Amino acid sequence: MGDRHLPFWPPVPRRLTPPATSLWFNLEVSATRFPDKPAIVLYDSILTFAELRRDAERLAGFLQKECGVRRGDRVALYLQNSPQFVIGFYAILRADAMVVPINPMNLTMEIAHIVSDSGARVVICAQDQLSRLTPLVGNGLSRVIAACYADYLTAPTDLEVPAWIQAPREPQSAPGLARWSDALAAGAVPGPHEATPDDLCVMPYTSGTTGNPKGCIHRHRSVMFTTVAGSQWHRTYQDECGLAVLPFFHVTGMQGGMNAPIYTGATVVHLPRWDRTVAAQLIKRYRVTALGMVPTMVVDLLSSPYLESYDLSSVRRIGGGGAAMPEAVAQTLQDRFGLSFVEGYGLTETAAPTHINPPQRPKKQCLGIPIFNTESRVVDPATLVELPPGEVGEILSSGP
Numbered sequence: 001m002g003d004r005h006l007p008f009w010p011p012v013p014r015r016l017t018p019p020a021t022s023l024w025f026n027l028e029v030s031a032t033r034f035p036d037k038p039a040i041v042l043y044d045s046i047l048t049f050a051e052l053r054r055d056a057e058r059l060a061g062f063l064q065k066e067c068g069v070r071r072g073d074r075v076a077l078y079l080q081n082s083p084q085f086v087i088g089f090y091a092i093l094r095a096d097a098m099v100v101p102i103n104p105m106n107l108t109m110e111i112a113h114i115v116s117d118s119g120a121r122v123v124i125c126a127q128d129q130l131s132r133l134t135p136l137v138g139n140g141l142s143r144v145i146a147a148c149y150a151d152y153l154t155a156p157t158d159l160e161v162p163a164w165i166q167a168p169r170e171p172q173s174a175p176g177l178a179r180w181s182d183a184l185a186a187g188a189v190p191g192p193h194e195a196t197p198d199d200l201c202v203m204p205y206t207s208g209t210t211g212n213p214k215g216c217i218h219r220h221r222s223v224m225f226t227t228v229a230g231s232q233w234h235r236t237y238q239d240e241c242g243l244a245v246l247p248f249f250h251v252t253g254m255q256g257g258m259n260a261p262i263y264t265g266a267t268v269v270h271l272p273r274w275d276r277t278v279a280a281q282l283i284k285r286y287r288v289t290a291l292g293m294v295p296t297m298v299v300d301l302l303s304s305p306y307l308e309s310y311d312l313s314s315v316r317r318i319g320g321g322g323a324a325m326p327e328a329v330a331q332t333l334q335d336r337f338g339l340s341f342v343e344g345y346g347l348t349e350t351a352a353p354t355h356i357n358p359p360q361r362p363k364k365q366c367l368g369i370p371i372f373n374t375e376s377r378v379v380d381p382a383t384l385v386e387l388p389p390g391e392v393g394e395i396l397s398s399g400p
Contacts, residue, residue, distance in 0.1 A: 002377070004389075005369035010358040012232055016372035018225045018400065022195040023259065024093040026227070027053055030265040034238065039262070040083050041269040041286060043165070044157035047083050049265070052090070059091035059145075059180075061188030066178070067122045067143045071096035072200055076115060076123035077249070078102040078133070081272045082165075083152040084180065085248050086258055088124040089202075093220075094190055098200035100215070101249035108132045113212055114205055115140045124180075127170050137176045146172055147180035149272075159278055197221035204251055206348050216349045225400040226352045227259040229372050233356055234290075234317055234342075238265035241314075242290040243282055245271045245297060252321060255352040256292045276301045280310040287314040294322040295329065298341065302332055312337045317359065321345055324365045331364075344368050354397045374399035 006014070019025070027049075030039070035050035047055075063069040075092045077099055079085040092099045100118045102111060104126070115123070115136060122143045125133055133144055148169040153161070172179050195201075201220040205213035242261055246253030261268045269282050274297055282288065293301075298318075304310070318333070319342030330341045344356040345367035354376065355368040362368075370376040374397060377386045381394045 002370075002375070008358050008361055008369055010233065010360055012235065014372065016225070016229055016232060018221070018228050020197055021224070022093065022193065022197065022199065022220045023201055023223055023227065024090060024193060024195065026224075026259070026263045027056065027090050030238075030262055034265045037238075037265065038267045040086060040152075041267065041282075042083055042152055043159050043161050044285075045152055045154040047152060052083075052087060055087045055184060056090040056094055057190055058184045058187060059087060060094035060190040062145075062178075062183040062186050063091060063095045063097065063122065064190050065188040066183070066186065067145075069095050069097050069122060071194060073097040073122075074100050074118045074120040074200075074203065076100040076102055076111075076118070076120040078104060078106075078111065078123055078125040078129060079147065080104050080126065080149070081244060081248050081253070081257075081270055082126075082147075082149050083270070084124070084126070084147040084149065086262075088147075089248070089254075089258070090262075092124075093195065093201065094193060096193065096195045096199065098217075099202040101202065101204050101254070103205075103247075103249050104129065106132075108135055110213075112136055112140065114215070117212075118203055118215055127172065127179075128164055128167065130172070130177075134174070137174070142176055144177050145180055145183050146177060151181060159281060160275070162273055165272060195220060197224065202254070202351075204249065204254070204348050216351075218351050222400060223255075223259065223351050225373075226255050226346070226350070227263050230256055230353060230356075231260045231264050233353075233371060234319075234359055236260070236264050236266060236290065236317075240264065240266040240289045241286050242266060242268050242292070243271060243279060243286075243288045244268045244292070245274055245279065246292050246294065246320070251346065251348050251350075251352040252292070274300070276304050277306070280304070280306070280312075283315065284311040289314055289316050291315055291318040293318065293320045295320070295325045296323075298325070298333060299329055302329065302336070307336070312339070315339060317342065319344060319357075319362075321353075321367070327364050342368075350397065350399070354399060370397070371399075
């Protein structure tokens, strides 16, 4: 491994030994350790770790007993950020199957490609997206489980909740279709969990900028590594509270906003659709300590006419990627709130970060340094010869 970045290494060990377990086991552990602790907050409604595990196991039982899902099968997840996304994700893992997350903005033709390419026969979706899936039932899909987001709005709130989140449960009746509520009420018990670190875990799809999106197959081992690496790089703990605004179908939101907090036992406040006013209210109300955001969200937040009234005093860490943070915006964030934006870099193919800035010394408009157990070089794309500092080339990375 190269050593040019080591003078900037954060105060953590240089190598990481990931757990030799499936990703599902992280939820099992946190639900056992912190059963009554909030795992998810959705507009003031709380789902504890014990309740999260309970619903994931019930749904896993339904997937196995009623949908015929077997070890290694692909199950698609077509949802916005929500308790149902997290429950569905971990239910699929509990059933020893592989998650195929689909961008909830995708339309029927795009979904059809992913369903056909991945081999998914079962999909979990929201009731308001059923019309996009109906043409595929019997043409690739055999079963659809339709969720109602409002099922997890269990407490009153003064926050502005989008109409599509509040929409009541709709009656559903069609071949191959089951309602989420009925799937849980069936009370099916899943078989023993058999997945190992080498089993299939998740297959996110690339953006498809040069052709059809391509599935990136990840086993539990690689997803576990970046789940744990992100947590330990930032030295996060079980009493952290994060605000999840990045989409869970994408590896950045999936790892930083969902899998890492479940590993540590931290609480995550969901904001399914970006709204700077509600975000500021949630940060203050729940004393949010960690924010994962893209630069456009930070720009929007800082341009609010109510910026002076925002209380971000609980936040100790803010970071993200996707694009370089404009230096002027990063400086405004530092001057106004005393927060340094920690940029990182990763790929769908690497299950999120290969590089992150050292938290104690982040450099503006820099993707960071290679994280634990990761080798990285900048090379000439024609010769693959490593280039000296300051030269432009392609990044080659290798890691777990």
